[in-house]
Amino acid sequence: MIARVRAGEPEAYAELVRAHTGLALRAAVALGAGADAEDVVQQAFFKAYCSLGRFRDGAAFKPWLLSIVANETRNTVRTAVRQRTLAGREAALAEAEPLIPESADPAVAALEVERRAALLAALERLGEEHRLVVTYRYLLEMDESETAEALGWPRGTVKSRLNRALRKLGRLLPDFEPREHPGRQAHQAHQSHQESRGGGDEHE
Structure with missing residues (x-):
């Protein structure tokens, strides 16, 4: 797809934009852009289009784009005249991409909204690095490799900072249980099965 864009096919980049706009909006809002999220994503x-000449062949587009979104969001937040409120951020996040199906039980939906508001409030109390790694891994559901690439960190740094961030969230939110990716759950189930048979692998 990137090769097609570089070859001068504008429709190819339009396809990339359509495919990644929802995620980019979620990232911008979750990282603090609030009502400016659409402007941040557009910029x-x-x-990203102007920087495609520096895009590394074979690299994944999504984490590269989200690193640009994160930088734009940071700049917007730093220069904003007004302060973002937690309520405004939560409302914008819900508007950017609904996370609760309309068919959901009202009681369940209300609990999910309450839990999400509590999580965002707790994230506000973390340092920037810890807030970023939790946002990418759990709010944006990116895997470890994508998170490392988007943040420009080694995978070991992602893992250690995520562990520290989750410990802090655990103290702030005793009921916080991050949802793992299906692939990771399957891997953990397989690993547990192997260990129960005495064949556990000591390597990560």
């Missing part, structure tokens, strides 16, 4: 796509 991020423009900068």
